[in-house]
Amino acid sequence: MTRAVKRAFKFRFYPTDAQAAQLSRTFGCVRLVYNMALQARTEAWTLRRERINYNATSALLTAWKKTDELAFLNEVSSVPLQQALRHLQTAFTDFWARRAQHPRFKSKKRSRRSAEYTASAFRWRDGTLTLAKMTEPLDVVWSRPLPQGCTPSTVTVSQDAAGRWFVSLLCDDTITPTPAAGAVGIDAGIDSLLTLSTGEKITNPRHERADRKRLARAQRDLARKQKGSANRAKARIKLARIHARITDRRHDHLHKLTTRLVRETQTIVIEDLAVRNMVKNHRLARAISDAAWRQLRTMLEYKTAWHGRTLIAVDRWFPSTRLCSTCGALAQPMPLDVREWTCRCGALHDRDVNAARNILAAGLAVTACGDDVRPQRESSRTGQSSAKQEHPRATKGIPVL
Numbered sequence: 001m002t003r004a005v006k007r008a009f010k011f012r013f014y015p016t017d018a019q020a021a022q023l024s025r026t027f028g029c030v031r032l033v034y035n036m037a038l039q040a041r042t043e044a045w046t047l048r049r050e051r052i053n054y055n056a057t058s059a060l061l062t063a064w065k066k067t068d069e070l071a072f073l074n075e076v077s078s079v080p081l082q083q084a085l086r087h088l089q090t091a092f093t094d095f096w097a098r099r100a101q102h103p104r105f106k107s108k109k110r111s112r113r114s115a116e117y118t119a120s121a122f123r124w125r126d127g128t129l130t131l132a133k134m135t136e137p138l139d140v141v142w143s144r145p146l147p148q149g150c151t152p153s154t155v156t157v158s159q160d161a162a163g164r165w166f167v168s169l170l171c172d173d174t175i176t177p178t179p180a181a182g183a184v185g186i187d188a189g190i191d192s193l194l195t196l197s198t199g200e201k202i203t204n205p206r207h208e209r210a211d212r213k214r215l216a217r218a219q220r221d222l223a224r225k226q227k228g229s230a231n232r233a234k235a236r237i238k239l240a241r242i243h244a245r246i247t248d249r250r251h252d253h254l255h256k257l258t259t260r261l262v263r264e265t266q267t268i269v270i271e272d273l274a275v276r277n278m279v280k281n282h283r284l285a286r287a288i289s290d291a292a293w294r295q296l297r298t299m300l301e302y303k304t305a306w307h308g309r310t311l312i313a314v315d316r317w318f319p320s321t322r323l324c325s326t327c328g329a330l331a332q333p334m335p336l337d338v339r340e341w342t343c344r345c346g347a348l349h350d351r352d353v354n355a356a357r358n359i360l361a362a363g364l365a366v367t368a369c370g371d372d373v374r375p376q377r378e379s380s381r382t383g384q385s386s387a388k389q390e391h392p393r394a395t396k397g398i399p400v401l
């Protein structure tokens with residue numbers, strides 16, 4: 001039996017000067033429209049307790065385009081601007097559902113430069129892609145084949161901080177799920193990227209340590225350069241290139257890993273690391289591993305859905321590290337450098353493997369108890385409470401970030 005799925009295929013492309021200029025202008029307009037609509041929605045709410053929805057912002061956009069000051073919005077395709085309003089709507093929906101923070105303004109320097117085109121705004125013919133307001137097709141490097149006879153439904157163009165251009169095509173594809181059995185728990189680490197409840201440790205991609213050193217040096221270089229100088233601009237590009245290389249290698253690494261896990265295993269249990277708790281930590285290693293964790297989770301979400309597997313996220317407060325996976329006793333809090341510990345029951349634990357086993361057990365408890373298990377906080381933070389009776393809150397199925 002095959003399953004129909006939506007799948008994104010990302011490729012590099014090399015725009016002509018005219019295309020690059022048109023796309024840069026589009027990115028700028030997308031950012032402006034998003035920010036103006038966010039401002040309008042926020043003002044309406046704080047001043048008048050009025051909720052402005054997508055349709056209302058769409059009407060605003062039409063009005064903006066008719067003013068002299070904003071007439072330049074007509075120079076770019078209207079579709080990416082409409083899509084920006086849709087993205088803002090989604091951001092608010094996630095905010096109201098307490099899945100995300102309040103939407104923030106897009107910054108010229110830090111925000112992703114991207115524009116989304118739906119079917120009415122591009123032409124797909126004989127394997128060439130031409131965007132609205134352009135005469136020539138994009139010079140795309142087709143580094144892997146698209147599904148047979150596929151017609152993209154959405155095309156997203158973006159440019160990363162290192163100046164590279166990418167186009168992502170959303171296509172209909174089919175997947176033939178294969179049967180799998182068993183369950184695995186995954187613990188996120190800093191030393192080793194991930195630890196599985198099977199005892200397997202997945203290390204960071206090759207060269208990452210060296211790349212990180214280079215990254216730290218490039219950051220120091222950038223900090224020393226005078227603001228606004230040409231050397232500073234050069235240093236910034238250099239830093240972005242190193243960043244891009246680390247991200248790319250990670251991405252490949254995580255893709256291979258998640259594909260293997262999903263192929264081999266029926267049930268995958270992960271920790272529900274709350275993003276809002278993680279973004280405060282500015283340490284480099286931490287920031288990179290957090291980004292990797294979010295990526296891993298996103299990949300697991302769609303791949304488990306594709307293959308009909310179960311993904312369970314268990315709550316973060318769960319003391320997975322110091323809970324003995326053999327007898328269920330809770331050990332004293334231990335510093336990060338303790339890699340191994342022995343429980344009173346005699347079990348010798350590798351810290352991360354033990355955590356992964358506990359995550360797995362917590363996830364399986366959820367599937368046994370049903371979908372909606374209410375949280376029961378640790379009865380005593382210091383005591384030796386029998387943690388086996390705890391039911392960590394968890395979500396069965398596809399969790400939301």
Ligand SMILES: [Zn+2]
Binds near residue numbers: 325343344345347
């Ligand atoms: Zn024990």
